[in-house]
Amino acid sequence: MATASLIADSTQIAQGAEAVSDPPSRNTTRKVYKAYIHTSFDSDAKVPILLKHRFKKQYRHPSLDANLTRARVAGEARALLRCLRSGVSVPGIRMVDATEGVLGVEWIEGKSVRMLLGGGAEGEEEQVSDSEEFFDDTTDAGGESVSHVDPLDEYQVTIDEIMGLIGSEIAKMHKADIIHGDLTTSNMIIRHPFAAKGPSPTKLVLIDFGLAYTSTLVEDKAVDLYVLERAFASTHPDSEPMLFAVLEAYKKGMYKDWTTVERRLQDVRLRGRKRSMVG
Amino acid sequence: MEVYDYPHFNLQAAICLFTDVKNGPEIRKRIIEAATCQGEEGEALRDAVNFAFVDARLITSILHLQTAVFYALLTQSQGCLRTKTVHSEILWALNPSNNISEAIRRYGISDSTTSLLVIEISVLPSHHDKIKAIVDGTVSPFPRLSEITDWATIKKYHKLNGELAIQHLRDVATAHAMIDEIVVSTVATKSVSQ
Numbered sequence: 001m002a003t004a005s006l007i008a009d010s011t012q013i014a015q016g017a018e019a020v021s022d023p024p025s026r027n028t029t030r031k032v033y034k035a036y037i038h039t040s041f042d043s044d045a046k047v048p049i050l051l052k053h054r055f056k057k058q059y060r061h062p063s064l065d066a067n068l069t070r071a072r073v074a075g076e077a078r079a080l081l082r083c084l085r086s087g088v089s090v091p092g093i094r095m096v097d098a099t100e101g102v103l104g105v106e107w108i109e110g111k112s113v114r115m116l117l118g119g120g121a122e123g124e125e126e127q128v129s130d131s132e133e134f135f136d137d138t139t140d141a142g143g144e145s146v147s148h149v150d151p152l153d154e155y156q157v158t159i160d161e162i163m164g165l166i167g168s169e170i171a172k173m174h175k176a177d178i179i180h181g182d183l184t185t186s187n188m189i190i191r192h193p194f195a196a197k198g199p200s201p202t203k204l205v206l207i208d209f210g211l212a213y214t215s216t217l218v219e220d221k222a223v224d225l226y227v228l229e230r231a232f233a234s235t236h237p238d239s240e241p242m243l244f245a246v247l248e249a250y251k252k253g254m255y256k257d258w259t260t261v262e263r264r265l266q267d268v269r270l271r272g273r274k275r276s277m278v279g
Numbered sequence: 280m281e282v283y284d285y286p287h288f289n290l291q292a293a294i295c296l297f298t299d300v301k302n303g304p305e306i307r308k309r310i311i312e313a314a315t316c317q318g319e320e321g322e323a324l325r326d327a328v329n330f331a332f333v334d335a336r337l338i339t340s341i342l343h344l345q346t347a348v349f350y351a352l353l354t355q356s357q358g359c360l361r362t363k364t365v366h367s368e369i370l371w372a373l374n375p376s377n378n379i380s381e382a383i384r385r386y387g388i389s390d391s392t393t394s395l396l397v398i399e400i401s402v403l404p405s406h407h408d409k410i411k412a413i414v415d416g417t418v419s420p421f422p423r424l425s426e427i428t429d430w431a432t433i434k435k436y437h438k439l440n441g442e443l444a445i446q447h448l449r450d451v452a453t454a455h456a457m458i459d460e461i462v463v464s465t466v467a468t469k470s471v472s473q
Contacts, residue, residue: 002287002356009287038345041282047342074471081468084461087444093464095349098471099357176443 086176171253181211
């Protein structure tokens with residue numbers, strides 16, 4: 001099939017830095033590629049896209065596998081489109097082949113918030129599209145770090161600014177009743193200032209809507225925030241002030257909806273992500 | 280005129296932008312004639328206008344058109360075209376709704392068309408002259424597209440007037456970039472839209 005041969009011609013992207021030494025497919029549900037779909041004969045200007053391939057699972061019955069793959073690709077594409085229409089900063093969609101399980105999105109040149117905050121790069125969900133030299137910056141962090149530029153300086157952002165952006169983007173998303181389902185710092189990318197497009201580029205981009213769904217429930221929004229809170233706590237030391245800044249911005253974005261979410265978030269913190277089904 | 284290669288489909292797509300088109304109604308008549316004519320004569324007529332004619336006013340960027348072309352190629356390769364030819368599939372992909380005749384009415388050539396994008400999908404597009412023989416207009420470079428685009432109509436067709444994404448944007452250029460992104464993504468998700 002055409003999409004299969006497109007993937008065969010694309011370069012698989014290392015997901016996370018240790019993939020340099022490891023086999024690149026640590027993630028067992030999908031693979032990520034860099035591809036070019038519109039090659040012109042007349043000019044060399046090539047724009048890459050990112051292909052996300054949910055490959056066939058041998059352990060599932062073929063027809064069930066086809067159905068699930070189709071539904072998930074379609075779901076992710078729809079969630080992205082909904083986000084775009086609601087003004088949430090997400091990558092644009094370039095192609096969808098639900099039968100083959102392929103989703104093609106805009107290529108974003110940048111680094112995940114996780115990497116910028118020095119949280120390492122062992123994340124399985126890592127989908128960062130770094131060029132080689134950025135890669136080296138993080139992999140040999142143990143070496144002569146004196147000569148290295150602070151990534152925050154290179155990206156011209158401060159930690160406070162990043163936290164503010166995270167909060168306001170999540171607020172925009174929740175106001176549109178979209179629940180991300182997997183909010184972690186590796187699913188947020190800061191666009192490289194040199195790769196910024198348009199007159200007032202969005203710096204922070206939310207990615208990986210594979211677990212996203214729509215819901216108006218306060219519970220779901222609170223759990224979404226709680227997942228982020230736990231992700232912060234487990235990957236970044238001294239996460240409390242950062243989280244505080246995120247929630248401040250979120251509060252501003254949500255206006256009067258904040259109080260109900262806040263109350264619920266406190267409940268969720270006490271009991272955990274799963275609501276008890278007893279009684 | 281630019282030619283794009285799609286090696287995975289074994290096909291190429293030639294895209295040509297015409298401005299100051301003077302014979303819009305005539306082209307339209309020719310297409311309808313070719314479509315209704317039968318027999319060998321009909322084949323010859325159809326072969327002469329075997330292109331996609333897209334009203335350039337409704338195209339936000341060349342990526343917008345490319346995305347529709349890619350969509351058409353993909354559905355053709357899977358054998359699930361919703362319309363009769365790969366060329367009409369491009370028009371159908373551009374329109375946000377599922378209605379084929381509406382897609383052709385809106386995005387196809389009309390009597391008021393003055394700027395036109397002509398697309399040819401084939402194994403080896405070699406008919407530069409063939410396209411130029413049909414359209415009476417000036418061949419223009421793609422960047423001129425931004426002067427032609429009719430943003431108000433695009434917003435109406437894609438129901439973007441009430442959307443949060445562009446409501447708060449004061450800057451015209453930013454708003455246009457945003458609309459372009461939404462429109463391109465809408466075309467790309469055509470196969471999974473409800």
